[in-house]
Amino acid sequence: MNRKTALAAAVAAALTLGTVVMASSQDVALASGPAVPGAGFRAMSASDRASALTQAGQEAGAVAKALGLGPDERLLPKDVLVDNDGARHVRYDRSYRGLPVLGGDLVVHRDAKGAVLSTSWAHQGAISLAGVTPKLSGQDAAATAERSAKHVRQARTTSKDSGQLVVWAPADGAPVLAYRTTVTGAGEAGADSREAVLLDAGTGAVLDQYEVEQGVSGTxxxxxxxxxxxxxxxxxxxxxxxxxxxxxxxxxxxxxxxxxxxxxxxxxxxxxxxxxxxxxxxxxxxxxxxxxxxxxxxxxxxxxxxxxxxxxxxxxxxxxxxxxxxxxxxxxxxxxxxxxxxxxxxxxxxxxxxxxxxxxxxxxxxxVTAATANLNYSGESGGLNEATSDIFGTMVEFYAGNTTDPGDYYIGEKLNMGNGYLRRMDNPAADGNSLSCYNSGAGSVDVHYSSGIANHFFYLTAEGTGAKTIGGLPHNGTPCNGDSFNGIGRDKAAQIWYRALSTYLTSTSNYASARTATLQAAADLYGANSQERYIVSKAWAAVSIGTALPDPGNGNPSPSPTPTSSPTGNPNPGGNALTNGDFEQGATGWTQSANDITNSTQQSAHGGSWYAWMMGYGSAATETLSQSNIAVPSTGSPKLTFWLKVTTQESGTTAYDTLKVNVNGQTLATYSNANASAGYVQKTIDLSAFRGQNVNLTFAGQEDASLSTIFLLDDVKIG
Incomplete structure (x- = not known):
């Protein structure tokens, strides 16, 4: 996460920015309601869309300045979606000195009056390179790409496919000048399969590589x-x-x-x-x-x-x-x-x-994915890309109502393949290759197989758990955590997935980002305390991503059982009542209003490589990081402990920027710029008053209009 650099007060005044997020806030207080047609978006004519894009282009310079982008960067409007209430979601691509930035896309969210509320980033922050003159020639890049190809054999390039100079901006890490070269050879898609190879234009190191054809590969x-x-x-x-x-x-x-x-x-x-x-x-x-x-x-x-x-x-x-x-x-x-x-x-x-x-x-x-989130076709984002096509291909099958091919959650059941289908959304692992449950190696699996995680999530969200017959075929939504619950129906599930795809996801989004984006989309459409949003959280937990939100109490789902194991290790090490208190499992267990939990090397963790980075904007902003339903020990003297590092541009002892620790809405401690420290300092808060209770813990940050203060949190424990 290339994180919050302080914005100058003058720039902040030019365009007030709210919370900056990777996949949007989860804390949206909306009333529950019926399904919103069109995922909450207005229908737009071609002329309406053209006018909206023109307006977005006119706003691009001010947006770039307010976001702190550099003078060599330009925002290029790609799409505009308008909510029924007039709010706009403007998707921009980015260029640097005229070169396309792969991973530079972002979405600016504006309210009906035009005020910017938040921004969803693929790569956050300004881009700065020493230069745009490559040390590697295009010919050398092509030869290296041919040697490095892993998806095709006997790789070759043509003059049409010779390396294109680009800027490669990963979600985490520094941008680099790169070549994008397409090689052709024998692969899963046949004798002329194609693979994109991204090479560092200075060293020739392979940065990424993925299949170009986004199809039903090998089937x-x-x-x-x-x-x-x-x-x-x-x-x-x-x-x-x-x-x-x-x-x-x-x-x-x-x-x-x-x-x-x-x-x-x-x-x-x-x-x-x-x-x-x-x-x-x-x-x-x-x-x-x-x-x-x-x-x-x-x-x-x-x-x-x-x-x-x-x-x-x-x-x-x-x-x-x-x-x-x-x-x-x-x-x-x-x-x-x-x-x-x-x-x-x-x-x-x-x-x-x-x-x-x-x-x-x-x-x-x-x-549609290419025109919206443009999810990279490799790693976890590639799995999300493939799953999106499986999800909507399935929805088309239901929509068509064709008696020759009735709707079901089998992919390619009409293919005349040996096992009777290509993939199954209800039970992805049934094909012997696909993943039904998330694990830390998901990003290294072929995207057609890692897509099973999101396919499984969508099925469980729509249909719930248990055996049933759909389209004449047997289905069995078996969760990874042994849970049992009813679904919200495929139409609502599709509305949520589409809004997440078109409004919050970016090219580098991973599964954790998808969870955040779908929870936000469910809140947008049905309310933050809706049963729909609750079931979305349960479905993600059922594929081993995150934990279920508290039951809002307006439905009758079965309670989630306590997981007997975790695919990525014990989430509560050392008797910690908190889930993932050391953040080493990313956002698992936590709800964040911005993408605070990070392993960015711009700051250091107290232990391990992950930590929470709160505030540091240098402009008026608020953030929250919370965990719900924590069982405080019923014996002894329970305590909340955590390690805190505060760095600030403020001076003096006046508390301009603060971090409050709230338990069940009660503020137990406040830290500020006045607590600046050279390193991490352990903090301890007595929780004896909450002994034996289930509580909600929130770290709430607030920053004034100028000068930044950064609060770093790590190794949070209740015990």
Whole structure:
């Protein structure tokens, strides 16, 4: 977490900023209510969106200055979403001296009057490089990328794919000048699989690498959707598969063009009659019917559920290519060509085309992700990217109501694969590879398998635990912690996931960020004390991420049992009544109004590598860090102890900036800039008055309008 640098008072006055967050605050006091159509967003026409983007561009300079970005940085508006109450969420990409910043994206949240409330960052803080002249040549970068590729064999580059100079900005760590090079070779997606390799432009070290095609990698999905109505266009004496009702989406016959260029031999489908396909692969039109129908249903789903008009919310349809390559057991979306490609399958699945309904929804949803959070296709963010496509591909299947392919939570059940499906959201681990429960190694697993964690979360949120039959198939939502609860329904779960994706997640978001973002989205839509938000927290706990929030008491879910084990170690070491009191499990157990819990090397921990960094803005701000339902020991003299380090720009003994320790709303201690120290100092607070009670602990920080004070917390314990 590249954290809070003090903003000058003049800059802060130019544009008042509230809480700065990675995935938004969780403490939002809203009343519970019914589902809000469109995930709370207004429908926008193309002209409305264009006007909103123009306004965002006009505001970009002031926003950049207020956020403390450097003179070489520019914010480039990418999307604007407007809530029903007029609040705006503006997503910006970032450039540095004209170079794109990978991981530089952010979302600025404004109220209906235009005041900035908070900012969701991928990489927080200003970017500064010594220069933008690489030591490594583009030719050397290409050669290094070929040698370093791990997703493809016999990697090669072309002049078109030669290294692009970029700035790579990780969520934690210093930005570096880098090359992004695309290599092609044999891989899971076939003979022309592609992989992006990011190299340090100074040293040639590999920074990141991931598959470019975001598809059903190494698997497939392609059955005929049966007798359906599709939208076509008439011109001259014939018809084409051009869907004017859905942004002019055109389905092409790729004529076995390579994956790297599906348009190479492509021709538009056209004929004199308006009857297409024969229900089998003997007609090349049959797969095109599947794709046309599936993409139209996906468009309609996004329009109906979220007021979204197409992939980029601009009313423009993306071209689709069927019959791509030879023996291609894959389908994918490629943002560089704004297009989708579908293979014909292989002998592995009886040469079944990969044009099934949930696959079409899956691929088009990759485009929506690229246009919103743009989740990196590697590590935990890559798992979230894949899961998003599984989630919305599944929702499209339910939305379509096609009797040939009824809705269920199996991915690719029509693929004619050996085990009968590609992935299962109710029980991801059933395929022998996917993760059902989070563990610390999730970021090192193939993104198609780490996606199982979020898939499992979504299923449990929607359907709850226990066995049931859905779409004629058996489902069993088995939690990782033995819990039992009812779901909130798939429509509400989808509203929450979409709002989190489009409003709070950024390119570098991980699973902890996704938990925070979905809790915020649930609060936005249904209220901070709603049953919906409570179930979201229970579903995350049921996949081993965080703990459930206190029951708001307006529903009847089963209580959460005490976990018997933790996949990442004991959360309560040394008899500590607190969960994760040393912060070494990140945000697990804690609720933070900003992304305070960090392992940033800009400051030091008291023990281990993680700590909580509160305040330090140099402008008027408040923050809270809390944990609920803590069982204070019923015997002896229970105490709260923690280590605190205070550094400040203030002088004197007046308490301008404070950190209060509250238990059940009662302030037990106050620390301020006057308590500045060279290192960590242990603090002890008597909790005898709360002996045997379950309490809520809150650290509440407050900073005045100028000069910063930083409060560092670590090794917090109740015992």
């Amino acid at each position: 497939g999905n392609g059955v005929n959707v049966g007798q359906v109505t599709i939208e076509t266009s008439q011109g001259g004496s014939g018809y084409t598969l051009t869907d004017a009702l859905h942004g002019g989406t055109i389905v092409y016959d790729s004529y076995n063009s390579p994956q790297s260029n599906p348009a190479q031999n492509a021709r538009a489908f056209s004929k004199s009659s308006n009857s297409w396909g024969n229900g089998s692969t003997s007609s090349r039109e049959s797969a095109a019917v599947d794709a046309s129908y599936g993409l139209a249903k996906t468009w309609d789903f996004y329009q109906s559920a979220f007021n979204r008009s197409g992939i980029r919310n601009d009313g423009r349809g993306a071209p689709a290519y069927v019959h791509v390559d030879n023996q291609l057991l894959n389908a994918f979306y490629d943002d560089s060509c704004f297009c989708m490609s579908f293979g014909d399958g292989s002998s592995q699945n009886g040469n079944t085309p990969l044009t099934a309904l949930d696959v079409s929804g899956h691929e088009m949803s990759h485009g």
